[in-house]
Amino acid sequence: MVCFDTDFLVALLRKEEEAIEKLETYVEKEDVLSTTVISACELFEGAYKGEGMEKKIRRVKELLRRLEILELDLNSSELFGRTYNELKMQGKDIGVLDTLISSIVLANGEKLVTRNIKHFERVTELLIESW
Numbered sequence: 001m002v003c004f005d006t007d008f009l010v011a012l013l014r015k016e017e018e019a020i021e022k023l024e025t026y027v028e029k030e031d032v033l034s035t036t037v038i039s040a041c042e043l044f045e046g047a048y049k050g051e052g053m054e055k056k057i058r059r060v061k062e063l064l065r066r067l068e069i070l071e072l073d074l075n076s077s078e079l080f081g082r083t084y085n086e087l088k089m090q091g092k093d094i095g096v097l098d099t100l101i102s103s104i105v106l107a108n109g110e111k112l113v114t115r116n117i118k119h120f121e122r123v124t125e126l127l128i129e130s131w
Helices: 006-013 017-028 037-047 053-065 074-089 096-107
Strands: 002-004 033-036 068-070 111-113 127-129
Touching (some): 006 017, 006 037, 017 033, 033 096, 037 053, 037 096
Parallel strands (some): 002 033, 111 127
């Protein structure tokens, strides 16, 4: 299973060729495709900005319907608390939202597909794939 970070999903919504090609490789391998509830929130936050709101909201909904949405549960909540405090103590804070994303991905044993490698590699247990 692969879990798409917000940056990848935004690129898909913008119809960026590189993201579409990467998606096609996962589809060909019949990977289970997912994202986190946090990334879904970030997409909706962006969709509700500016002009063309209705169209953007519709496109976000269409995309998210095709993905498994990984939820924040007790296990990922505990991972969040541990990871957030460890990173903060090390001076490597990646922010609340990205820590939540990484915790959900870890709790589900998935690989995160992102371009934000420098950020997420601070979570040492996290499997990351760049696109």
